[in-house]
Amino acid sequence: xxxxxxxxxxxxxxxxxxxxxxxxxxxxxxxxxxxxxxxxxxxxxxxxxxxxxxxxxxxxxxxxxxxxxxxxxxxxxxxxxxxxxxxxxxxxxxxxxxxxxxxxxxxxxxxxxxxxxxxxxxxxxxxxxxxxxxxxxxxxxxxxxxxxxxxxxxxxxxxxxxxxxxxxxxxxxxxxxxxxxxxxxxxxxxxxxxxxxxxxxxxxxxxxxxxxxxxxxxxxxxxxxxxxxxxxxxxxxxxxxxxxxxxxxxxxxxxxxxxxxxxxxxxxxxxxxxxxxxxxxxxxxxxxxxxxxxxxxxxxxxxxxxxxxxxxxxxxxxxxxxxxxxxxxxxxxxxxxxxxxxxxxxxxxxxxxxxxxxxxxxxxxxxxxxxxxxxxxxxxxxxxxxxxxxxxxxxxxxxxxxxxxxxxxxxxxxxxxxxxxxxxxxxxxxxxxxxxxxxxxxxxxxxxxx
Numbered sequence: 001x002x003x004x005x006x007x008x009x010x011x012x013x014x015x016x017x018x019x020x021x022x023x024x025x026x027x028x029x030x031x032x033x034x035x036x037x038x039x040x041x042x043x044x045x046x047x048x049x050x051x052x053x054x055x056x057x058x059x060x061x062x063x064x065x066x067x068x069x070x071x072x073x074x075x076x077x078x079x080x081x082x083x084x085x086x087x088x089x090x091x092x093x094x095x096x097x098x099x100x101x102x103x104x105x106x107x108x109x110x111x112x113x114x115x116x117x118x119x120x121x122x123x124x125x126x127x128x129x130x131x132x133x134x135x136x137x138x139x140x141x142x143x144x145x146x147x148x149x150x151x152x153x154x155x156x157x158x159x160x161x162x163x164x165x166x167x168x169x170x171x172x173x174x175x176x177x178x179x180x181x182x183x184x185x186x187x188x189x190x191x192x193x194x195x196x197x198x199x200x201x202x203x204x205x206x207x208x209x210x211x212x213x214x215x216x217x218x219x220x221x222x223x224x225x226x227x228x229x230x231x232x233x234x235x236x237x238x239x240x241x242x243x244x245x246x247x248x249x250x251x252x253x254x255x256x257x258x259x260x261x262x263x264x265x266x267x268x269x270x271x272x273x274x275x276x277x278x279x280x281x282x283x284x285x286x287x288x289x290x291x292x293x294x295x296x297x298x299x300x301x302x303x304x305x306x307x308x309x310x311x312x313x314x315x316x317x318x319x320x321x322x323x324x325x326x327x328x329x330x331x332x333x334x335x336x337x338x339x340x341x342x343x344x345x346x347x348x349x350x351x352x353x354x355x356x357x358x359x360x361x362x363x364x365x366x367x368x369x370x371x372x373x374x375x376x377x378x379x380x381x382x383x384x385x386x387x388x389x390x391x392x393x394x395x396x397x398x399x400x401x402x403x404x405x406x407x408x409x410x411x412x413x414x415x416x417x418x419x420x421x422x423x424x425x426x427x428x429x430x431x432x433x434x435x436x437x438x439x440x441x442x443x444x445x446x447x448x449x450x
Contacts, residue, residue, distance in 0.1 A: 040196060041174070047203065048166060051210070055159055058214065065148070072141070072228050079235060126242075137231060144224055151217070162206055169199070247418070254426070261433055 176195075 041170075044170065044199070044203075048170075051206075052163075054210065058217075061217075062148075133235075141224075141228075144220075148217075148220065151220075159210075166206075169202075250422075254422075258429070265436070
């Protein structure tokens with residue numbers, strides 16, 4: 001708009017007044033006027049170079065924004081990898097818990113199926129929500145990048161137009177100036193001042209336009225960074241809450257296993273008492289049978305007495321047979337208990353140690369990878385300070401981000417220590433249970449099945 005107005009002003013001014021004013025000037029004044037115009041042209045060329053330098057700085061800022069965008073994208077990829085590893089870890093935990101509960105699965109098989117089904121549904125829902133949020137975030141970032149590229153291309157096109165227009169104006173000014181030197185009687189001093197004033201107005205408008213573009217670009221970059229940091233913080237807090245809920249669920253299952261263990265101990269004591277009483281009755285009946293056989297040898301002549309004794313003997317045989325069947329059932333129950341104990345010991349030896357050792361080895365590998373990272377911390381710290389100062393990030397926001405990072409790291413170490421303590425506690429509980437069962441089985445006076 002201003003450019004069109006200035007061109008209109010040049011056409012309106014008359015040439016006669018200009019010629020009259022220039023005729024009144026002396027040669028020294030004309031020489032001074034020419035010198036001042038040359039200096040003004042030099043200053044305009046210097047301002048042009050300054051604008052080109054600012055354009056290069058703006059392009060450098062755009063490159064730095066691309067680097068920041070790639071870093072944020074890498075962090076998002078890292079978060080997705082961590083979520084996949086966490087899903088694998090949860091699968092391994094469910095497998096370990098399933099192997100541990102083999103001994104008690106015959107009591108609550110339907111309930112376990114319901115819980116497994118609910119767990120699968122929750123896992124599918126969590127994966128869908130995670131995938132949806134990640135897709136939304138990536139689409140949003142891609143849209144922001146496309147918008148910034150469009151703004152960048154638009155800015156470059158406008159700057160090129162302004163540069164060509166500026167060069168054409170400089171060329172026109174030089175031609176006009178040479179023409180005025182050759183025909184100074186037909187030129188006017190007032191028109192020269194008006195032309196310089198119009199050029200200054202155009203220059204100020206262009207500088208204000210570039211400043212507004214630069215401020216809009218900085219505001220867009222700041223909003224993108226703050227939104228990405230908030231999403232990153234929210235994701236880690238949700239993951240920590242989910243881990244805490246899973247740990248509580250594991251504790252509840254361990255308590256249920258302990259209660260079932262106590263009930264089985266009570267039943268085993270009852271069976272041991274019954275078995276000992278049955279053995280005593282069997283021994284007594286065996287002694288009676290032997291005595292009866294001896295008496296039959298001495299009183300074989302008395303047929304009636306013999307028949308009576310035979311009836312008593314048959315009844316005793318039937319009673320002994322029933323007692324032996326009951327003893328056989330007790331023996332089968334003890335064999336099942338021994339087999340379950342053997343399965344528990346195999347799970348303990350093969351799966352339990354492997355599960356915790358796998359987690360421990362992963363943690364050691366992560367620590368080694370962190371120790372092997374070769375970063376120049378001083379240069380990174382300086383770059384971070386420069387970026388913070390450049391973006392005008394407040395200390396309150398810096399402290400909030402630092403608190404969130406410290407909270408995540410401390411919570412990770414606490415959860416790992418708690419996992420090691422839980423491992424030791426469960427191993428001790430299983431060893432104590434196996435020792436108690438083995439001792440109880442040794443005390444039972446029935447031959448064990450191989």
